[in-house]
Amino acid sequence: MKFLDFIETKKLWYLAHPYIKNPKYNFMDANVISADLIKRGYIVFSPVSMSHPIDAYSDEFPQEFWYKFDFVIANRCDGIILSGDWKSSTGCLLEKKFFENKGLPVLEYKTIVRESLNLPIDI
Numbered sequence: 001m002k003f004l005d006f007i008e009t010k011k012l013w014y015l016a017h018p019y020i021k022n023p024k025y026n027f028m029d030a031n032v033i034s035a036d037l038i039k040r041g042y043i044v045f046s047p048v049s050m051s052h053p054i055d056a057y058s059d060e061f062p063q064e065f066w067y068k069f070d071f072v073i074a075n076r077c078d079g080i081i082l083s084g085d086w087k088s089s090t091g092c093l094l095e096k097k098f099f100e101n102k103g104l105p106v107l108e109y110k111t112i113v114r115e116s117l118n119l120p121i122d123i
Helices: 003-009 023-039 047-057 063-074 090-103 109-116
Strands: 012-016 044-045 079-082 107-108
Touching: 012 023, 012 063, 012 090, 023 047, 023 109, 044 047, 047 063, 063 090, 079 090, 079 109, 090 107, 107 109
Parallel strands: 012 044, 012 079, 079 107
Antiparallel strands: none
């Protein structure tokens, strides 16, 4: 398969992962999950992985800035993968709703892993 054919057939997935309650842990967790998804063949954009180092370097960007920034990229993605404790994250819930409103796929990371291991989805 030619390179351009490859990139044109791949979907870009937005990785929604909590951040604010525990930034250092969530940064590491989002990176581990992103790496696992990439190994599984997903093309993933992880806003936590990208913005955490920038935010740590500069205090010029308030939380509202990152929400707007992330939604510009989310608008270009083909679907969302929810990870970590996303159900208790205001940001993840907003991102999920955004993709649902666009009629785009919404997946959960734990479901991707369970299906790959042939485990029941509801455990």
